[in-house]
Amino acid sequence: MRERGGERERESLIPLASCSAAELAEDRMERMESMEPISAHYTTDYPEIHPDSGFESRESCDIQAKTPPPTTYDEELVHKTILVGDSGVGKTSLLVQFDQGKFIPGSFSATVGIGFTNKVVTVDDAKVKLQIWDTAGQERFRSVTHAYYRDAHALLLLYDISSRTSFDNIRAWLTEIHEYAQSDIVIMLLGNKLLAAILPRPGGGSATEMALCVFAWVVLHKKLWRIQADMSSDRAIRREEGERLAREYSVPFMETSAKTGVNVELAFTAVSKELKHRAVQHPNEPKFQIHEYIEAQKEKSGCCSYI
Numbered sequence: 323m324r325e326r327g328g329e330r331e332r333e334s335l336i337p338l339a340s341c342s343a344a345e346l347a348e349d350r351m352e353r354m355e356s357m358e359p360i361s362a363h364y365t366t367d368y369p370e371i372h373p374d375s376g377f378e379s380r381e382s383c384d385i386q387a388k389t390p391p392p393t394t395y396d397e398e399l400v401h402k403t404i405l406v407g408d409s410g411v412g413k414t415s416l417l418v419q420f421d422q423g424k425f426i427p428g429s430f431s432a433t434v435g436i437g438f439t440n441k442v443v444t445v446d447d448a449k450v451k452l453q454i455w456d457t458a459g460q461e462r463f464r465s466v467t468h469a470y471y472r473d474a475h476a477l478l479l480l481y482d483i484s485s486r487t488s489f490d491n492i493r494a495w496l497t498e499i500h501e502y503a504q505s506d507i508v509i510m511l512l513g514n515k516l517l518a519a520i521l522p523r524p525g526g527g528s529a530t531e532m533a534l535c536v537f538a539w540v541v542l543h544k545k546l547w548r549i550q551a552d553m554s555s556d557r558a559i560r561r562e563e564g565e566r567l568a569r570e571y572s573v574p575f576m577e578t579s580a581k582t583g584v585n586v587e588l589a590f591t592a593v594s595k596e597l598k599h600r601a602v603q604h605p606n607e608p609k610f611q612i613h614e615y616i617e618a619q620k621e622k623s624g625c626c627s628y629i
């Protein structure tokens with residue numbers, strides 16, 4: 323059971339390691355038949371929603387596929403969203419940062435189990451409900467994680483920008499996702515542990531921002547000080563490599579830091595917007611372009627330069 327993350331997190335996770343393989347397989351089959359999740363736990367921002375409410379059978383999905391989406395967004399919809407990626411890339415940390423706005427430093431303790439957090443994201447005045455599942459990245463839990471792909475509406479796939487292996491494994495993750503998840507699942511690729519020096523970008527903002535910007539650039543270039551830096555010198559994957567891979571698979575991409583919070587909210591907001599737009603039919607409106615939205619938001623924040 324995970325030590326880091328406090329009582330709340332500990333309560334939330336079901337220890338899969340304590341089951342025998344046979345028990346686990348039997349349990350999985352039963353659960354898949356009854357369509358119940360392994361566990362029901364941690365944050366319940368809207369406790370009236372039962373964890374099952376985000377689940378649908380294949381049959382109901384097929385029916386949905388044939389039915390055109392409604393013209394207004396149904397706020398009762400719960401979008402099952404899962405976090406996947408190698409062990410240690412920062413899935414739990416990303417979720418904790420998004421949910422609680424904090425980073426829990428300390429020694430790494432791998433997730434043993436699976437748990438979810440309910441979050442409501444406001445998109446254009448509509449409340450989009452996300453049921454975010456944090457999976458264990460370790461290989462031995464892989465078959466259990468597969469069972470969760472099937473009903474997922476969105477998936478955040480993480481690698482660690484300081485780990486070449488975690489990046490190289492992204493292709494294998496995508497192959498698994500395409501094998502087990504629904505074909506229309508919303509996928510976003512995230513390079514986590516961004517080496518972020520939060521510096522105002524020259525050329526925009528108020529006089530104070532500009533002054534801060536010039537000061538920060540001078541200081542940075544003299545290598546005296548780094549503001550809110552995440553990791554100092556460990557980047558192994560260039561941003562362009564992440565962008566290239568994302569383009570190859572036609573998925574949106576951004577770099578995040580669960581530690582400093584950079585782009586964490588943007589990642590979930592972008593996914594929520596995409597989910598909302600897919601759930602509503604606006605015949606006269608152009609299709610939501612998640613890639614363009616992400617780029618525009620990055621520009622708008624106008625404050626960050628990344629190492």
Ligand SMILES: Nc1nc2c(ncn2[C@@H]2O[C@H](COP(=O)(O)OP(=O)(O)OP(=O)(O)O)[C@@H](O)[C@H]2O)c(=O)[nH]1
Pocket residue numbers: 407408409410411412413414415416426427428429430431432433434457458459460514515516552553578579580581582
């Ligand atoms: N510097 C830095 N460290 C991070 C960041 N995100 C996570 N970490 C650290 O990386 C380690 C692993 O983070 P976790 O969130 O537990 O990783 P995980 O992907 O959930 O790992 P599993 O549970 O094994 O799948 C921890 O020591 C975190 O403190 C980040 O953005 N920056």
